[in-house]
Amino acid sequence: MKGSLELAGAVCLVQGVGGAANSLLGWWRWADDLLLVNHLGFLRGYEIFACIVLGVLGLALWAAGSAVDRD
Numbered sequence: 001m002k003g004s005l006e007l008a009g010a011v012c013l014v015q016g017v018g019g020a021a022n023s024l025l026g027w028w029r030w031a032d033d034l035l036l037v038n039h040l041g042f043l044r045g046y047e048i049f050a051c052i053v054l055g056v057l058g059l060a061l062w063a064a065g066s067a068v069d070r071d
Helices: 002-025 029-034 047-067
Strands: none
Touching: 002 029, 002 047
8 A cells, every 4th residue: 555655646746747847847848748637638728737736646645655554
């Protein structure tokens, strides 16, 4: 459980930070197809907000994974 929470948190965090950098600064034009928010049509125009939510969700999942005790 700990590993899967930390992995999901890391993926969400990378997606959030990468998407925010791409939306704000225009970096990573080659990675447009790798970012989740670019594939969801209903988020068109709200990509930066979705990336912030993904980043916060990633941090929360990673913290939850770190808090789980492995006995």
